[in-house]
Amino acid sequence: MNETLVDAKSDARFNARTDTRRFVTFPLGERRFALDSSQVTELVMPGPVHEFPHTMRSLEGVLIRRGEAIPVCDLQGAFGHDTPRCLYVIAQCSYAGRAHTVAIPVSGSCELVQGERYDLPQSEILEAVPADDVTFVAGLLRTGGVTVPMLDLDLVVSHCIHPSNASAREAKR
């Protein structure tokens, strides 16, 4: 009886975590990543990033969208790419228990796709994705016969704000 209950709970958890929805895929560095489309607020053409003196190394400045200042993350340190920006993905993330909107510069075209997300154990992600690309991966998206790593935006932002915190979280996985 107990085992049945545990199985049912486990199935429910699996179903909750494995969902078929729409996703936005985009290139970061040399690899494509995906975000759940519900996280993505909009895609905007490269516009002026308003810079001003501040102390956050991984924030370039702000974009102004609909009267709101949106911080632009500099992901060059995390993903090592220095290519021309094609778009900004504006997405919502969680940091320190609060919701934030951030702009992520991406270097190529974005796609809106349907697929299935799998939140797999890190060991299985390691099998599916080259080890060097595992950082900041929250799960896998299977779409159109390809597997795309899901970007852990919370972790990316955490890394931008406090790199040591993000490293510790990544190590715990």
Next chain:
Amino acid sequence: MRRCFGADSMAAAAKQTSRQASFLSQLPKPVSATAGPVILFTAGGVRFAVEANEVAEIRDGEERGMAYRPKGSEPIDFALQVGLGAGRVVRFLVLKPGESPQGAASGVATGVATGVALGVTEVERMTSLPKVVPLPALFQGAERQWYRGLLLLENEVIPLVRTKYWRQVALPPGRIGTIDE
């Protein structure tokens, strides 16, 4: 289903996706406000703003080290303080005196007035009713103290300085002089 946004149709695609995403997003309405009249100034080649009603006077600094300093105030190189390197200080924005930080911290009114003269390169102009948006919360460093918010003015974003903080700044690195009038 797969839709590809190629380079050619990027503008249209971005517009379309933006429209589509607006149904998905639950963006809070931007919290903006208007400030009273502000004075725009430059320091270290960057434009800043300060609320006009916080400024007692604007003075010329004849030369570095011989800065004007009213009684009870400290002149500082604003550009240096915000990490822009030592700036060319040509003018001083003398802030109105405020309560000393010690008195404010203890909750006891000390009656000691402290002020500060911000050494800046140029005072450009005064403008009214600019829109002010909060500094995004991800900016978690000293800038949260430096600025009260960001002004949106003529397609430009201008930090609005937090005068309360600047009155309390410890000055040795950016101190310019201590010559009384």
